[in-house]
Amino acid sequence: MFARKGALGFVALPNILIFQILLPLVSPFIDVMFVAGVLWYFIQKYFHPDTTDPASFQRLLIFFEPFW
DSSP, rough: HHHHHHHHIIIIHHHHHIIIIIIHHHHHHHHHHHHHHHHHHHHHHHHOTTOOHHHHHHHHHHHHGOOO
């Protein structure tokens, strides 16, 4: 009796909450932070070319690659 009624509540509703409500609310913030990171790298490269590490830009691209 419990297993039959609990499947929707324990599996489907948290799945809906996470993937249909929370992630669409957070994804624009993630995109803005990516653009801000890219802009910050190029600003730092322009004003401080000797101390800017290209590996930080590569890490940023590798981190956000699965989202493309």
